[in-house]
Amino acid sequence: MSMTSEIASEPSVSPPPQAESEARAKMTSRGVEVHYGAKRALHGIDVDILQHEVLALIGPSGCGKSTFLRCLNRMNDTIEGCKVTGEMTLDGGNIYDKALDVVQLRARVGMVFQKPNPFPKSIYDNIAYGPRIHGLAGGKEELDGIVQSSLERAGLWEEVKDRLSEPGTGLSGGQQQRLCIARAVAVSPEVILMDEPCSALDPIATAHIEELIDELRVNYTIVIVTHNMQQAARVSQKTAFFHLGDLVEHKETQEIFTNPQDERTQGYITGRYG
Amino acid sequence: MTDLTHDAMAVKIGHHTSEDAQRRLRRRYAAERRFKYYGIGAICLGLGMLAILLISIGSRAIPALTQNYLTLQIEIPPEPLVASADHNYMQFVEREILSLFPEAVGDFQAQRQIMSIMPFDAAGVISERVLEDVSVLGGERIDVTLQLTDEAQAYVNGEISRSTPEADRRLTDDQMSAIDRLRDDDVIVVQDGRPVLDIAVNLPFYEVVNQSNFQSLANDALYRLFPEVEGRARRDLRAIISPGAGFELRQMILADPGLIGSSVSLEVPLSDEFDQLAKNFVDRDLPEDQRRVNDAQIAYFDGLEEAGLVTSRFNTQFFTAADSRQPELAGIWGALVGSFYTLVVTLLLSFPIGVSAAIYLEEFAPKNRLTDLIEVNINNLAAVPSIVFGLLGLAVFIQFFGLPRSAPLVGGMVLALMTLPTIIIASRAALKAVPPSIREAALGMGASRLQTVTHHVLPLAMPGILTGTIIGMAQALGETAPLLMVGMVAFITSTPEGLTSPATVLPVQIYIWSDAPERGFVAKTSLAIMTLLVFLICMNALAVWLRKRFERRW
Incomplete structure (x- = not known):
């Protein structure tokens, strides 16, 4: 990992030395391998995800970035025949430990999916669902507060405040995706995983979400999978390039885009293949 | 562009506007239209079948919606409550006596033994009491004096005893001990030198009425309309009304006991044959032996109809009753x-x-x-x-x-x-x-x-x-x-x-x-x-x- 201070993006503090980075690591992955039946999808991934930073995962389709993302909150558990080996931690605790409660893990590591998938319920109920099942709100007023602040954080409050009882599925695509982000934020997670959150959105909605990601970074740690190189460059501090199940390069975003070490990385980000 | 692709393109110029293409297009549309017509045809066929089914069943069902009734003026004397009721009254006596023998509950054999100290028709006296005054039904307990069988009398009088050889007596030891107990309880007493059973009996109104047959009252009402019909010919006459008439009468009396001794006007259902006759489903031109109603019956019926006694009403019975052997009484x-x-x-x-x-x-x-x-x-x-x-x-x-x-x-x-x-x-x-x-x-x-x-x-x-x-x-x-x-x-x-x-x-x-x-x-x-x-x-x-x-x- 490069530690040169010149290339740090303005809002973040200058990159700390290695030891400090370990200490700031929100999640770590050591030698993570994923098998789908007999097929090996990830070959030993080592990544540190630092607190209050955005990590972008890029790479051609089928390279394993979404698989890696879904390992981080064990969504792969739901896939038949999927086996994860290696060590993955959240705040130093192994998330694949038998004793770990996966429900609790997913409350701490929230997720936003590629296609907006609001529940077919009202906007209010979409946001309130998480706090309700996790018992985050004591009463109706507290719940109202959570719903409002979540929607405000997702930049959606002004647009929907007068129609909270309307179905969430009636919103536009960009609004739906922000609703999903608000829904993820509402359970106060520590990490938010985003799986190509803008792939189904127009440029204006995309810009909205990118601004939002930058704001959310202050409170949360974010991992985002994207096919859009410019997006990765705009929103992330660190970038990891995956290729055919390997983690090829993982370093400061600016550096990976200006000075890629690996030929494959260079080829991909310059658009020669991928 | 190579020559090959150039040639290929050249061939295709005008391809979509040629005569051939027009014809192909027309065929395509024709196929589409045909398919649409097949679909419409299939739906029409299905709907047509459904309509035929519903209409045929529905039209056949309509006659069942109505039922013809005959208005009869029925006298309700207390007789049906006692006719054929002697045996029924015995059961109320039995209930009283057996309540004195709690150990015999469920033991049918023992119960029979106890009851056989009285003759079968011992309860005839009760009928007389009811005839005298119907209000004893469902009222206070009434005191009745019932006869004992000759053997039981002989035992009470000491003419036979347990020491009498079994062959010379028709009383078992169990019966003797039953009699002994009844004597101890002062149920069997000696009146005018004769041992009798003196007991207070409860006569529940509902049960007595429920077990009585009121059909004859309806029949009598019908006979009164045709005084000239007598003897066996009355059988043809009473076939006009349904056996449900007695049942209906009983329900009325159960609902209002005050009707006993009065005269009521009641619409009783016609029996099925005459209901069909009233609905004109019977061909009167058929020879008599091929009809289920004979000429005399048709004449009776026409007389009743002319007198305006036959009315047709909505068949509520069908929607409120359970099954019956009689169509006019059967319900769904x-x-x-x-x-x-x-x-x-x-x-x-x-x-x-x-x-x-x-x-x-x-x-x-x-x-x-x-x-x-x-x-x-x-x-x-x-x-x-x-x-x-x-x-x-x-x-x-x-x-x-x-x-x-x-x-x-x-x-x-x-x-x-x-x-x-x-x-x-x-x-x-x-x-x-x-x-x-x-x-x-x-x-x-x-x-x-x-x-x-x-x-x-x-x-x-x-x-x-x-x-x-x-x-x-x-x-x-x-x-x-x-x-x-x-x-x-x-x-x-x-x-x-x-x-x-x-x-x-x-x-x-x-x-x-x-x-x-x-x-x-x-x-x-x-x-x-x-x-x-x-x-x-x-x-x-x-x-x-x-x-x-x-x-x-x-």
Whole structure:
């Protein structure tokens, strides 16, 4: 990992030395391998995800970035025949430990999916669902507060405040995706995983979400999978390039885009293949 | 561009506007139109068949909607309460005496021994008391003095005793000790030098009336209208009114005991033959021996009609009564209630079990050989002939668990077995159709698997599950074969009062009536079919309404 201070993006503090980075690591992955039946999808991934930073995962389709993302909150558990080996931690605790409660893990590591998938319920109920099942709100007023602040954080409050009882599925695509982000934020997670959150959105909605990601970074740690190189460059501090199940390069975003070490990385980000 | 592609392009210029292309286009449209007409034709054919079916059944059902009644002025003296009632009154005496022998409860043999110290007709005195004053029925206990048999008298008088050789006495030791006890209790006393049984008897009004035959009163009223008819000819006359007349009279008297001793005007149903005659279904030109009513009867009937005593009314009996051998008394209500109870049991069993099984198999069960096997078997069960489920019900529910025969409980359980595969398959399909993104969204929020299913997946699958359930229930409603095995294909004349009382169901009732020889059942069968269809439509409407409600909540 490069530690040169010149290339740090303005809002973040200058990159700390290695030891400090370990200490700031929100999640770590050591030698993570994923098998789908007999097929090996990830070959030993080592990544540190630092607190209050955005990590972008890029790479051609089928390279394993979404698989890696879904390992981080064990969504792969739901896939038949999927086996994860290696060590993955959240705040130093192994998330694949038998004793770990996966429900609790997913409350701490929230997720936003590629296609907006609001529940077919009202906007209010979409946001309130998480706090309700996790018992985050004591009463109706507290719940109202959570719903409002979540929607405000997702930049959606002004647009929907007068129609909270309307179905969430009636919103536009960009609004739906922000609703999903608000829904993820509402359970106060520590990490938010985003799986190509803008792939189904127009440029204006995309810009909205990118601004939002930058704001959310202050409170949360974010991992985002994207096919859009410019997006990765705009929103992330660190970038990891995956290729055919390997983690090829993982370093400061600016550096990976200006000075890629690996030929494959260079080829991909310059658009020669991928 | 190479030459090859250039040539290929050149060939295609004008290709889409040529004569050939126009013709192809026309053919394509013609094929489309033809297909549309086939579709419309198929739908019209289907609707036409349905219309023919409904019209033919409906038109045949219409006569069953009305029933003809004969207005009779009936005198109600107390006689029916005592005629043929001596034996009935004995049972009230028996009740009193046996209450003194609590140890004999349930011991039929011992009861017979005790009662045989009196002659059979000992209760004749009670009839006389009732004739004197009807108000003793249901009133205070009345004191009666009853005779004893000669043997019992001889024993009380000391003419025979236990030491008398068995061959010389017709009184057993048990009877002797019974007499001894009755004497000790001062029930057997000596009056005017003769031992008699002196006991206070309770005469419940309801039971006495219920066991009396009032048909003769209606017959008498009819005879009074034709004083010239006497002797055997009266048999032709009384065939005009239904045997239900006495029943109706009894119900009236039960409702109002004050009617005894008065004269009432009552509309009694005509018997089936004359109902058909009144509805002009009898061909009067046929030779007499080919008709079920003879010329004399037609003359009586015409006389009654001319006198304005025959009226036609809406047949409420059909919708309030249970089955009967007499078409004019038979009703669908018993079968309707039976069907209702049966379906309630079926629904309560098959819906929760079926949906739970579907949820487990679809959302929780691992995909392995065992679950594959289960899936194949569930699909196979849906194709098993329904009578097999009936056999299973007979062997397991009735013979092994000893549940009652002919009961809606068992019928419902058997139909639930039959309906389960349908509901499971439909529910699994509905669950499978819920987009996986909803499950991911809920799981990603930290919902447990059960929460994911109950909060999100199940509500979305509910319309599909309900549709499957309706189909299953409709199937169960029309099923007769499995019920044959558990005794629900039976002639039941009472409306079932609960899940374990004998009952029959609508399709079985239709089957029984369609087989009956009486002319009146033809229309009844059609009307019963219409009732079944209406019941089905109501059931489906309810389900659709429920489904709409479910959908609106989300």
